[in-house]
Amino acid sequence: MLNTVYRLVAPRRFEIAFTDVNLFGGEVLVRPTHLSICNADQRYYQGTRDAAVLAEKLPMALIHEGVGEVAYDPTNTFAVGTKVVMIPNRPVETDPIIPENYLRSSKFGGSSCDGFLQEYVALKPDRLIELPHDINMNVAAFTELVSVSMHAVSRFARIAHARRETIGVWGDGNLSYITSLLLKKTFPNTKICVFGIVREKLADFTFADETYLTNEIPEGFTMDHAFECVGGNGSPIAIGQIIDYIKPEGTISILGVSEYPVQINTRMILEKGLRMFGSSRSGYDDFLRTVTLYRENPEVLDYLSNLIGVQMTVRTVKDLTEAFEADTRKMFGKTIMKWEE
Amino acid sequence: MVFGVILAGGIGSRMGNVEKPKQYLTIHNKPIIIYTLEKFFTNAQLEKIIVLCPNAWIAHTKNLVRRYLGETDRIVVIEGGATRNETIMNSISYIEEHYGLDDDTIIVTHDSVRPFVTHRIIDENIRFAQEYDACDTVISATDTIVESVDGKIISDIPDRRKMYQGQTPQSFKALKLKEIYQALTNEEKEILTDAAKIFVLKGQKVHLVEGETFNIKITYPYDLQVAHSLLEVNGKC
Numbered sequence: 266m267l268n269t270v271y272r273l274v275a276p277r278r279f280e281i282a283f284t285d286v287n288l289f290g291g292e293v294l295v296r297p298t299h300l301s302i303c304n305a306d307q308r309y310y311q312g313t314r315d316a317a318v319l320a321e322k323l324p325m326a327l328i329h330e331g332v333g334e335v336a337y338d339p340t341n342t343f344a345v346g347t348k349v350v351m352i353p354n355r356p357v358e359t360d361p362i363i364p365e366n367y368l369r370s371s372k373f374g375g376s377s378c379d380g381f382l383q384e385y386v387a388l389k390p391d392r393l394i395e396l397p398h399d400i401n402m403n404v405a406a407f408t409e410l411v412s413v414s415m416h417a418v419s420r421f422a423r424i425a426h427a428r429r430e431t432i433g434v435w436g437d438g439n440l441s442y443i444t445s446l447l448l449k450k451t452f453p454n455t456k457i458c459v460f461g462i463v464r465e466k467l468a469d470f471t472f473a474d475e476t477y478l479t480n481e482i483p484e485g486f487t488m489d490h491a492f493e494c495v496g497g498n499g500s501p502i503a504i505g506q507i508i509d510y511i512k513p514e515g516t517i518s519i520l521g522v523s524e525y526p527v528q529i530n531t532r533m534i535l536e537k538g539l540r541m542f543g544s545s546r547s548g549y550d551d552f553l554r555t556v557t558l559y560r561e562n563p564e565v566l567d568y569l570s571n572l573i574g575v576q577m578t579v580r581t582v583k584d585l586t587e588a589f590e591a592d593t594r595k596m597f598g599k600t601i602m603k604w605e606e
Numbered sequence: 607m608v609f610g611v612i613l614a615g616g617i618g619s620r621m622g623n624v625e626k627p628k629q630y631l632t633i634h635n636k637p638i639i640i641y642t643l644e645k646f647f648t649n650a651q652l653e654k655i656i657v658l659c660p661n662a663w664i665a666h667t668k669n670l671v672r673r674y675l676g677e678t679d680r681i682v683v684i685e686g687g688a689t690r691n692e693t694i695m696n697s698i699s700y701i702e703e704h705y706g707l708d709d710d711t712i713i714v715t716h717d718s719v720r721p722f723v724t725h726r727i728i729d730e731n732i733r734f735a736q737e738y739d740a741c742d743t744v745i746s747a748t749d750t751i752v753e754s755v756d757g758k759i760i761s762d763i764p765d766r767r768k769m770y771q772g773q774t775p776q777s778f779k780a781l782k783l784k785e786i787y788q789a790l791t792n793e794e795k796e797i798l799t800d801a802a803k804i805f806v807l808k809g810q811k812v813h814l815v816e817g818e819t820f821n822i823k824i825t826y827p828y829d830l831q832v833a834h835s836l837l838e839v840n841g842k843c
Contacts, residue, residue: 266644267721267837269820281820283722283837285634285641288675294648296725336725337648345650384725385648580726580816606726 266294269384271585271606272324276312279382279582280324292387294337295351299406300381300579301330302592302600304496305522310589313524326379329353330409331604332402333386335393342390348400349393350408351386352552366416366546373546382585384606394552397560403576403601404569407439408555409547410599411569414444415558416551417492417518417544418451424542425490425516429455433510435479435503436494437461437470439572439599440520444492445473446568450558458488460506462499466597469571479506487512496521504529513537520544574598580605607711608732609780610646610655611697614639614667614718615686627663628824629718630670633833638824639667640674641721647675649728652714654705656697658686659718690799695787698780707781712736715801716775719824721833728775730815735777738813742802744770745817773817776802786810 270282286294306327308314314322332350335343343349353374356365365371374380396405432455434445441459449457449472458475460482461467467476477483479502491511495503500523507517508530517539534541559566574595577588579602592600614629629639639657646655659667667683675681684700686693694715701711712735714728727743734741747769753762783801786808790798798804805812824830 266648267641269722269724283820285636285837288644288648336650606724 266385268387269606270326270379271382271582272326272379273309274324276319277310277586277589279585281582282324286385286387288337289339290387291340291389293335293340293343293390293393294385294387295333295349295393296336297331297333297351297381297383297386297604299332299402300328300602300604301407301410302328302589302602303330303375303410305329306375306380307589307592308524311593315524322376325375326382327375328380328382329373329375330407331381331386332396332405332408333381333604336385338390340390343393343395348396348398348402348405350396350405350552350556351381351388352392352394352549353380353409354546354548355389355392356548364550365548366551391549394549394556396556400559401566401570403573404566405559406601407569407572407599408552410439411443411447412547412551412555413520413544414440414447415555416547417444417520418447419551419554420542420544421490421492421516421518422451424540426514428489431456431458431488433488433491433507434459434473434494435461435491435507436496436499436521437463437466438494438597440496441492441494442470442572443569444494444520445470446565447558448492449473450562450565458486460503469597472568479503482506482510486510488515490516490518492518492520494520496523498523501527501529508533508537508539511537511539513539515539517541518544572598573601575600576603577601578603578605607653607701607705608651609697609701609711609713610649610652611694611713611715612639612642612646612655612657612718613686613690613693613715613774614657614659614663615690615693627660628830629659630663630666631824631830633721633830633837636674637670638721638833639718640670642716642718642723643671643675643681645721645723645725645728646714646716647678647680649725651729651732653680655681656700657681657683657718658693658696659683661685689795691787691795691801691804694801695784698784701780702784707784709779709781710736711780712777713780713783714775714777717823720774720821721824722818722820722822722836723775724818724821727815727817727821731775731777734813734815735779738811739779739782740777740802740805740810741813741815742776743773743815743817743821745773745819745821747771770814772800772802773821773823775815776800778805782810
């Protein structure tokens with residue numbers, strides 16, 4: 266079947282392409298309804314990725330955060346009309362040790378293959394998870410981002426030592442908000458302290474036990490473990506502070522994406538016997554855990570709805586460009602596109 | 607109930623030296639009519655899809671459907687009429703005979719040679735036909751439209767901002783279309799070749815549905831080349 270694909274061909278320029286989808290190739294056709302813009306999409310859109318990377322990856326359909334409705338399912342796994350979240354990671358092999366999101370052979374929509382900016386998205390049934398029928402689809406749209414936090418928190422639960430009286434989270438953006446929220450839900454007895462640079466943003470972290478500006482950290486503050494959700498140019502400062510304030514044997518979870526190598530204080534990592542681990546993306550199990558969390562703790566969805574910044578209906582390439590431009594201007598929150606093209 | 611009505615009656619007289627009707631020509635080894643049918647087949651709002659083609663091509667069309675879409679009772683192939691409107695009337699007769707006609711019976715009529723129709727266009731056709739009884743898919747005119755009565759001298763140049771180019775689908779409440787069509791004289795039937803125009807001339811509202819520039823009608827050899835070049839066989843993954 267002819268499928269319309271909306272590809273970024275150069276920074277700030279989308280063009281339409283057509284592909285032929287095999288209706289009997291064992292893939293479910295999903296009609297995307299709500300798509301969410303990620304910073305990674307913006308780096309392609311604005312052309313801030315390395316020129317060689319852009320040359321290699323474009324043209325490509327962006328967007329890896331999205332939900333939709335099943336339009337056609339030759340596998341009979343889902344009823345037509347079922348609301349689903351789409352998993353952008355596409356593994357081609359399994360490994361008993363390495364999860365799907367770390368296998369170098371895996372493809373990822375909107376990074377190594379076309380993302381969800383399409384008329385229909387064709388995915389294997391195991392790349393879809395059914396959502397509660399009455400879910401707020403604007404919130405569900407960025408489930409992928411929530412699943413990335415879920416992945417990191419699950420890994421932390423496995424890796425970090427058991428004393429978890431205080432966890433510090435650096436960052437006052439979307440990822441920090443979600444990670445802090447999931448930490449509070451997962452470890453309700455742990456004190457969650459959030460560190461950021463914008464007082465207004467920190468004021469929204471009402472579920473956290475304490476919030477601080479990074480230049481007003483109280484003397485004597487310390488923590489058992491920490492999460493870095495800053496990324497970009499702020500990474501080295503955040504990691505430096507974490508290493509300063511964390512107790513010995515603590516575990517540091519790195520989640521922020523940085524375009525450049527970051528210098529870190531290895532002397533103190535050695536002296537304190539710290540562990541540092543990275544997390545990136547997520548897989549089927551993380552999505553499933555996230556949707557289960559939605560079902561069992563609907564108040565999580567209410568908290569997440571505070572992250573919805575801009576909502577725009579997108580019917581044309583012009584609308585699409587406007588949504589990306591609006592996203593560049595927002596201070597906080599997610600830009601959700603109601604996809605009607 | 608909502609029915610897709612695929613108009614495949616044309617014999618391709620504008621397609622140069624080809625022998626087959628244009629809807630049976632292929633783009634990357636798949637017949638154009640199949641691409642079009644796939645778009646309707648995957649839209650769950652459509653109860654049935656009725657394909658109307660010349661009598662001599664019915665068996666061939668059925669074979670193509672079986673080959674590309676498997677055994678399915680959602681697609682039926684029947685004979686078209688002498689004109690576009692007679693073909694649409696044949697589809698309404700078929701629906702009336704097998705399912706009955708009522709105020710909620712919607713037909714989404716579409717050219718079999720417009721394979722680039724989108725999910726949105728079909729959905730909006732259904733929605734606007736339900737709401738307004740009739741709708742027509744159009745795009746804003748980009749070229750200035752010039753009218754000439756005698757084909758030699760310009761008689762009028764209408765304001766381009768008010769001009770649109772018609773595409774398909776055109777969608778209707780089937781019962782209403784049937785009633786209006788049957789009230790026409792034979793002379794009127796010969797002149798009024800467009801179903802939407804019948805509605806307009808009888809004072810009925812026809813709502814606009816925004817089409818797409820790429821929702822092209824494959825009419826000339828040039829269009830076939832364009833369609834070939836537009837389509838990538840494989841997705842990027």
